[in-house]
Amino acid sequence: MTKQFQAEIAGGGICALTTAAALAQRGWKVRVHERNSEIREAGAGIYIWGNGLRVLEAVGAREEALRNANRGMASELRDCDNNVIPRVPVQGEGAVEVFALPRQQLLQALLHAALTAGVEVVTGSEAVGATPDGRLLLRDGSSLAADVVVGADGVHSRVRDSLGLASQFELLSEGAIRVMVPRLPQDGDGRFVEHWNGTRRILVTPCSPDQVYIALTCLHNDTAAARVPVDKALWTASFPHLASLIDRIGASARWDRFSMVKLKRWSQDHVAVTGDAAHAMPPNLGQGGGTAMQNGLSLAHELGAVASREDIPQALARWEERERELTEHTQLWSMLYGVLTSWPDELRTAAMGFASSHPWLSAQRLRTARSHPTGASPLATEGAA
Structure with missing residues (x-):
């Protein structure tokens, strides 16, 4: 009989639930720990670009997440005089599909996908750390053994900090x-x-x-x-x-x-860190959530292929090797966009107009949105392969 692997996930947000749903769909036993009394999302609205839409499709949450959402028909920048700065369209040739929706609606769709896949969600359960051998430490003094602990517990991640993985934590x-x-x-x-x-x-x-x-x-x-x-x-x-x-x-x-987080490495032995805990970025590209979902799906895809517990550290290393470059590209271009804040209005307007019309610069800004997340193919196809 094939062993069923166990994952304990710290955090109950977008990244945590995406990872949980995708792992459970690949046969893992998964438990999510949310410190609050209910699953809820701070914030208001969120952009989901093409990469995030493919993740939602993969975990079976797209239809519910996008119900009554606003599909981007056009995107504009306006200067201090309310004049339109030319920009690459979000529809038509070269465009990328994007929706805007309430964050809570996205969260509920991912929660439903996770519960449908068999994920156990525990509220009022706060993680305070983890040990490299795969043990999640809780505030009440208890600890839970797992094959993998996933720290998806946000910018101020206790899982990450307990292992000393952060190399950069910057308030912007x-x-x-x-x-x-x-x-x-x-x-x-x-x-x-x-x-x-x-x-x-x-x-x-x-x-x-x-x-x-x-x-x-x-x-x-x-x-x-x-x-x-x-x-x-x-x-x-x-x-x-x-x-x-x-x-x-x-x-x-x-x-x-806004904050920026980078890690020395995304995992240690049987602990993985992802989402804002690993790669928080300013929201200038609308990719904080999309990147977190994409990396959560990729993590599940890699872990879904392991044959034994001993294979897990190598699987986590492969996951990071595959995803880190695109993630840091996204962070960089989001940071570069924010630099314009300090520029004089006239210079900023000229720079934005040039950047929007320049093919290479537009391609860099939209590279993540156009990417195909690892594991985004239908599960039936993956299994057949």
Whole structure:
């Protein structure tokens, strides 16, 4: 009889649930540990590009995740005078498929896929560390033995830190307030628009028939702009043409400072670290979630092929070797985009126009979105192969 391998996963977010569903679909026994009393996602909306859509298809969550989501019809950048900066289209020749949707809707679709595959989800269970031999340490003092422990417990990962794997943890100069507001008929045709003015910007993204996702981004030391509840008068002064949207922002909001995480290595013996715990990045390419999902699926794909527990450390090393270069490419280009924040408006507008029309630069920005995630083929095909 073939041994059924056991995985203990720290974290109950997008990456954790993707990894859990994909592992369980490959015959693993999987348990997810979420520290909160329920599975919920902080934040408001999220972009899912082509790579993430292929992951959703692979784990059987695409239809539920995209129900009533807004498929990108056009994407615009606008300067401080509300003039459109030319940009590569999200539809037509050379375009990449992209949807915007509520983060909680994505999370629920992945949770449903995981539960359907047989994953056990335990709430109120907080991981505080792991041991290299595959033991998950919990806050209540207990520990759980596994063939693999997966640390998908976010930017401030206790699993990662317990093993000393971080080589870079940097709080960046920018952050954002992310909120949802009611969508009204005058909000336009559903295009994604990023408005810039000085070091402030507002991303406006319809993500369902009745909701618009808004991200108000500024420097962390711009204390007035970073304040919550949102200073509507201040933001309206910077973006008067968005007064109607800004006025709809409610009192419930949260400021999050962007961060960058890199590791010495993504695994140690029988412990793997992935998602924001391993490769957090600023959200400038809309690929934080997509990259996490992609690497979670790839991890499951690699582990699904192991024949014995002794094979697992080598499988984890192969996983990192395959995925790390693209992940760090995504981090780099997301960081480069953020550099423009400090540029004068006229210079930034010229640079954005040039970058959007330059084939090589556009290809670098969209490389991850166009990639084919490892393990994204249907499971039936993989099994037959």
